[in-house]
Amino acid sequence: MCGIVGVVGNKNTTDILLQGLEKLEYRGYDSAGIYVTSGVNRFKLIKAVGRISDLRAKIGIDISGSAGIGHTRWATHGKPTVDNAHPHLSQSGRFVLVHNGVIENFVALREKYLADVKLAGETDTEIAVNLIAKLVERDNLSTQEAFQKALSLISGSFAFALMDTTDMGTIYVAKRKSPLLIGLGEDYNMVCSDAMAMIRETNQFLEIHDDEMVILRKDELKILTITGAEVVRKPFTAELDLSDIGKGTFPFYMLKEINDQPTVIRTLLQKYTNGTGEMMIDEAILADILASDQLYVVAAGTSENAGWASKQTFEQLTGIPVSVHTASEFAYNFPILSKKPFFIYLTQSGETADLRQVLVETNRLGLNALTITNVPGSTLSREAAHTLLLHAGPEIAVASTKAYTAQVAMMLILAKAIGVKLSNPQAVTLDLVRELGIAATAIAAIVDMKEVIDDLTYQYTEDTRNCFYIGRGSDYHVAKEASLKMKEISYIQCEGFAAGELKHGTIALIEEGTPVIALISDLRLAPHTRGNLMEVYSRGANTLVIATEACAIDEDEIVIPNVHPLLTPLVTVIPTQLLAYYASLHRGLDVDKPRNLAKSVTVE
Numbered sequence: 120m121c122g123i124v125g126v127v128g129n130k131n132t133t134d135i136l137l138q139g140l141e142k143l144e145y146r147g148y149d150s151a152g153i154y155v156t157s158g159v160n161r162f163k164l165i166k167a168v169g170r171i172s173d174l175r176a177k178i179g180i181d182i183s184g185s186a187g188i189g190h191t192r193w194a195t196h197g198k199p200t201v202d203n204a205h206p207h208l209s210q211s212g213r214f215v216l217v218h219n220g221v222i223e224n225f226v227a228l229r230e231k232y233l234a235d236v237k238l239a240g241e242t243d244t245e246i247a248v249n250l251i252a253k254l255v256e257r258d259n260l261s262t263q264e265a266f267q268k269a270l271s272l273i274s275g276s277f278a279f280a281l282m283d284t285t286d287m288g289t290i291y292v293a294k295r296k297s298p299l300l301i302g303l304g305e306d307y308n309m310v311c312s313d314a315m316a317m318i319r320e321t322n323q324f325l326e327i328h329d330d331e332m333v334i335l336r337k338d339e340l341k342i343l344t345i346t347g348a349e350v351v352r353k354p355f356t357a358e359l360d361l362s363d364i365g366k367g368t369f370p371f372y373m374l375k376e377i378n379d380q381p382t383v384i385r386t387l388l389q390k391y392t393n394g395t396g397e398m399m400i401d402e403a404i405l406a407d408i409l410a411s412d413q414l415y416v417v418a419a420g421t422s423e424n425a426g427w428a429s430k431q432t433f434e435q436l437t438g439i440p441v442s443v444h445t446a447s448e449f450a451y452n453f454p455i456l457s458k459k460p461f462f463i464y465l466t467q468s469g470e471t472a473d474l475r476q477v478l479v480e481t482n483r484l485g486l487n488a489l490t491i492t493n494v495p496g497s498t499l500s501r502e503a504a505h506t507l508l509l510h511a512g513p514e515i516a517v518a519s520t521k522a523y524t525a526q527v528a529m530m531l532i533l534a535k536a537i538g539v540k541l542s543n544p545q546a547v548t549l550d551l552v553r554e555l556g557i558a559a560t561a562i563a564a565i566v567d568m569k570e571v572i573d574d575l576t577y578q579y580t581e582d583t584r585n586c587f588y589i590g591r592g593s594d595y596h597v598a599k600e601a602s603l604k605m606k607e608i609s610y611i612q613c614e615g616f617a618a619g620e621l622k623h624g625t626i627a628l629i630e631e632g633t634p635v636i637a638l639i640s641d642l643r644l645a646p647h648t649r650g651n652l653m654e655v656y657s658r659g660a661n662t663l664v665i666a667t668e669a670c671a672i673d674e675d676e677i678v679i680p681n682v683h684p685l686l687t688p689l690v691t692v693i694p695t696q697l698l699a700y701y702a703s704l705h706r707g708l709d710v711d712k713p714r715n716l717a718k719s720v721t722v723e
């Protein structure tokens with residue numbers, strides 16, 4: 120979703136802004152722009168619809184300056200047009216602003232303060248920049264005072280970076296709910312939506328909390344609360360490795376990240392187990408879970424699918440009931456909670472606004488919670504009592520792959536640790552280090568089958584408008600993830616169903632040639648799923664089977680290695696990631712940056 124970069128005090132400002140915006144591309148966007156200043160009232164403002172490459176093309180010859188702000192916009196209010204792209208100038212031309220988030224009271228603000236102002240576009244951001252200008256020009260406030268006053272008048276979510284064209288040396292920054300971070304350079308400073316976009320310049324960062332503003336200059340910065348009280352905060356060092364952000368020889372990040380998965384599992388084992396095969400999880404986390412009577416896993420998208428794929432295993436290994444919830448629904452419809460609930464926020468980005476809305480409420484209720492995330496220092500990680508990091512390395516492709524497997528593996532490690540504490544016999548006897556090692560090897564073997572899967576993708580999805588995945592038990596949960604992946608990047612309408620449920624309605628959609636892909640990894644359920652597959656085959660479906668060796672028959676198209684029954688969601692998902700990847704590739708689509716989607720969804 121929208122991304123912000125700003126820099127003050129560096130003569131390579133244009134380059135830093137553009138490189139920063141490129142690093143933020145993965146979040147998803149549909150237009151972009153930069154403002155670069157080289158002196159009082161000497162500036163360039165350039166915006167373009169489309170990719171950063173389109174923006175670069177518009178810039179043409181190099182523009183230079185020593186401060187500026189840039190933005191990638193994921194449209195909320197108003198279509199993706201140049202007028203709606205950020206940065207936005209106030210009508211007077213004095214102030215320039217980039218913004219992430221949604222200003223909820225923009226209509227009221229417009230009516231009350233800006234009835235006489237002509238707006239160029241349709242965004243809520245223009246209301247904010249004109250409001251600040253009005254407070255300076257009409258009420259004679261300083262820029263800082265006007266910014267502070269505007270923040271108190273605005274309701275909703277925001278990350279702002281504001282510049283005053285009469286002062287090239289200051290960026291005014293503020294946030295509420297939307298992510299924003301300060302980067303500290305030598306003799307210059309930066310602001311950005313995430314650390315990855317600044318890591319080329321610095322590994323020293325400073326957090327901004329909600330309802331704080333930062334006055335950023337090249338050699339100083341001041342953090343103030345929205346009410347003006349000064350805040351002292353120490354910087355932190357981010358452990359990101361610049362080389363993690365490249366895609367190496369892979370044509371797309373998604374393929375690299377699919378390939379990364381065996382390593383991701385092995386890294387998790389290194390981080391969370393000791394040499395003797397014991398799980399090493401923070402005792403405070405274990406104590407909180409052991410004291411609870413029900414776990415509430417709150418998540419969205421792929422992470423929710425990872426939650427579902429982990430639920431049954433977690434219950435089997437611990438005996439503690441687990442319920443999985445869609446964050447955006449949970450936030451405003453809290454169910455009756457158990458007596459001792461414990462919340463787990465499962466989120467690759469750690470920024471998803473829907474989850475954060477729930478976390479704010481569970482924090483208010485005084486309930487301890489755990490965030491399982493891939494991003495250290497992310498909002499949900501900072502605000503929950505506990506964090507377990509996935510250590511999967513940056514996931515850049517919008518379609519999540521390695522974060523899913525890392526989440527499922529992390530939940531297994533956590534379940535094993537809890538189960539052992541509870542002397543659960545299944546947990547005690549499970550040699551998880553060995554089994555995860557076998558799963559990592561199996562994933563590598565499946566990735567090696569990519570040419571076969573490429574061919575099958577062509578045969579099954581070339582001309583199709585729709586497609587179905589079916590499965591039972593954990594295969595059903597993987598079927599949902601498989602269909603989400605297919606939809607996200609190939610734009611084929613694809614649904615994942617419980618195999619036994621098709622006949623209760625969905626089978627009406629099966630026509631001659633409709634692709635139906637069955638996942639079969641459970642011997643107990645295999646005959647039933649095969650029966651359901653025959654039902655659709657008899658009605659013209661083009662059927663394809665992904666089965667584990669133990670469940671496979673000669674005719675099955677994709678046969679994958681066996682793993683421990685509790686670990687199958689880690690491996691059955693891999694061919695489906697590759698099917699989605701190749702379906703997208705064959706259609707000539709941008710695999711890593713599908714239309715309309717954002718990696719980090721910071722609005723509700």
Ligand code: G6P
Nearest residue numbers: 419420421422466467468471717
């Ligand atoms: C977005 C992404 C999905 C992701 C979902 C939840 O929609 O495009 O890939 O699964 O957000 O994100 P989270 O960061 O909370 O896992």
